Structures are given as structure tokens and as C-alpha cells.
């Protein structure tokens with residue numbers, strides 16, 4: 001983070017930018033990073049760069065390199081986390097597998113975890129693949145049985161509620177909307193929810209800034225945090241920002257082929273061919289509610305930070321520290 005006069009918030013807030021190196025970053029990722037750093041500037045928060053490399057089969061060195069190149073190009077400097085690709089060894093999620101196992105153990109101790117031996121085909125035949133119907137909930141498949149995933153029995157759990165600083169009051173009925181979600185994958189790796197929640201806890205993250213597409217994930221993770229008694233995450237401030245839309249009005253995503261930033265070897269020249277940093281700053285400012293004309297064509301990062309300084313989040317009372 002560049003050093004500027006910080007906002008009027010004084011408590012020790014910590015947030016993170018947590019990209020997955022399974023593809024090149026696109027404009028939606030850039031907007032997410034700029035909002036995270038903009039809010040960090042506004043609230044005087046520290047920014048951790050956390051690279052979610054757990055699924056090593058999908059990680060490629062050029063995707064990793066691209067994260068630092070894009071952050072650098074946008075003028076964003078995290079306060080903590082790996083500063084170069086070579087520092088990934090010590091910051092890798094694989095160094096924290098023991099934490100994830102501990103969290104899984106805590107959840108098993110609640111008596112709500114069961115093994116699911118359903119095949120992909122069985123799940124597809126069951127209809128709505130995004131909500132598991134609970135086939136294995138009472139089958140007593142041993143947790144140790146190889147090739148099974150672990151699910152959380154969400155039956156009878158209260159809806160999750162919080163006040164989101166951007167989206168306002170939230171009520172998410174996980175049992176009804178998501179059902180018994182997976183917490184450990186068939187290959188034995190912890191599910192995304194486990195690694196993300198465990199890492200946020202380990203790093204003391206108390207300001208979580210995410211795209212609106214992850215609001216359901218936040219609900220699931222709050223449910224897990226409550227079951228495991230993880231208080232920092234439960235009392236964190238959550239900010240789910242609107243997503244940058246593509247020209248077709250659809251969400252930008254790697255799978256949908258959103259234009260990568262710096263796809264080829266000649267990184268700097270390709271970055272010059274795509275939208276400039278100024279255009280990314282203007283997009284982020286618009287998401288924050290600034291009039292497009294309020295940022296100059298050749299906007300600098302400092303112009304964007306001023307937008308964050310002068311605009312409140314839609315639900316600022318969700319921030320316990322506002323003066």
C-alpha cells in the first residue's frame with residue numbers, strides 16, 4: 001500500500017487480497033483488488049496478499065507471476081504476504097495444512113460431519129447439483145473411507161445473519177439454500193471454505209472485502225466459524241461489492257474467458273494494449289458510486305483513493321469504528 005494520510009479509522013483492521021493462481025487475472029480481479037486497497041486506505045487497514053494455491057494441479061508459474069505484475073502495474077503494494085514468487089514457498093497454503101486439519105477435526109467433534117460416497121453421476125441424477133439432497137447423511141459411511149468427501153449436516157441450523165457494510169442486512173438459510181456442503185474433498189484436500197476460513201482466522205483478518213458472487217460462501221463460512229467457535233471471523237466486517245460486468249452484462253470470470261491482463265510473455269506491452277490502469281481506476285470508482293466524469297481520463301491511483309476517502313459505504317453503521 002502506498003503511504004498516504006490514512007482515514008479517520010484507528011483500530012487495527014486487516015484485510016486481504018486472495019487470488020487463485022489458476023488463470024490470469026482479469027478486469028474483475030483488478031476491480032476487486034482496487035476496492036480492497038481503496039477501502040484499506042480509507043480505514044487505515046493493512047493488506048495481506050494471500051495466494052490460494054491449495055489446488056496445486058491448477059497452479060501455473062505464469063499465473064503466479066501475473067499476480068505481482070498486475071498489482072505492481074496498478075500501483076498496489078500489499079503490506080504482508082509473499083513479495084516475490086520465490087517467497088511463495090513459505091506463504092503457500094500447503095504450509096498451513098495442519099491448521100486446516102485442525103479445523104476439520106473441530107467440526108468433526110460437533111457430530112455434524114459425515115462421509116459422502118456419492119459419485120458425480122449420482123449427484124447429477126439427484127437433480128440440482130448445487131444443493132446436495134443429503135443422500136449419505138444417515139448412511140454412517142466411515143470418515144476414513146478412501147474416495148469419500150466430507151459434508152456438513154446443516155439440518156436444523158439457524159440461518160446466518162450479519163450486516164454487510166455494502167449490501168446491508170443479510171439472512172442466509174444455508175440448510176435450505178446450499179444444503180450439506182462439502183468441507184473436505186474426495187482427494188483429501190480441505191474444501192475452499194475450510195482453507196479460506198482457517199487462513200482468515202490465522203492472519204487475524206477482520207475486514208473481508210469480496211465480490212458479491214461470494215456472499216453465499218461468506219454465509220457458509222460464518223456458519224462454520226460459529227460451529228468451530230472462531231470469534232475473529234464471526235465479528236469481522238464484511239463488504240461484498242458489486243461485480244464489474246462485461247460488455248454483455250454478464251459477470252467476468254476466467255471460465256467465461258474474460259480478457260486476461262498480461263496474458264503473453266511481453267507483459268508490459270500487452271498491458272499497454274488492453275485497458276490502461278486509469279481505466280481500471282475509473283471502473284473501480286464507478287463501482288464505489290463516483291460519477292464517471294469525476295475522475296480524469298488519465299486518472300492516477302491517488303485520484304481513486306480520494307474517491308474512497310470521500311464516499312461512504314452504503315451501510316457504514318456495519319463498521320463498528322466509524323466516528
Ligand SMILES: [Zn+2]
Pocket residue numbers: 115116117118134135136137
Ligand atoms: Zn452422498
